[in-house]
Amino acid sequence: MLELRPSCENCNVALPPASLEARICTYECTFCATCVDRLGNVCPNCGGGFVPRPVRPVRNWKGDNYLGKDPASTKIRHRPVDLDEHRRFSAQIRALRPEER
Numbered sequence: 001m002l003e004l005r006p007s008c009e010n011c012n013v014a015l016p017p018a019s020l021e022a023r024i025c026t027y028e029c030t031f032c033a034t035c036v037d038r039l040g041n042v043c044p045n046c047g048g049g050f051v052p053r054p055v056r057p058v059r060n061w062k063g064d065n066y067l068g069k070d071p072a073s074t075k076i077r078h079r080p081v082d083l084d085e086h087r088r089f090s091a092q093i094r095a096l097r098p099e100e101r
Contacts, residue, residue: 002028002056003072003073005076005077007077009078010080011032015032020052027043031043039086040094042090044081044086047089047090056070
């Protein structure tokens with residue numbers, strides 16, 4: 001199940017479990033929508049693209065699959081991105097759609 005990391009790895013803005021601004025890549029790297037736009041939808045850690053992070057239900061609607069049983073992570077991963085380095089890294093792949101990378 002997803003960790004639901006608590007903040008953007010780049011700018012450290014809070015991304016609570018119900019945030020509609022949270023974006024993740026296939027490795028669950030977590031960024032806010034603003035930073036994903038700045039990064040050109042290229043994950044600085046893996047080169048993949050981002051999608052909106054799902055919201056985990058807060059109530060136990062069925063089968064104990066809810067935030068109370070499986071809480072969000074509290075571990076902050078603040079690793080600001082060097083935008084100049086990211087431009088060099090992503091230069092060859094940013095023109096490709098994420099599903100083609």
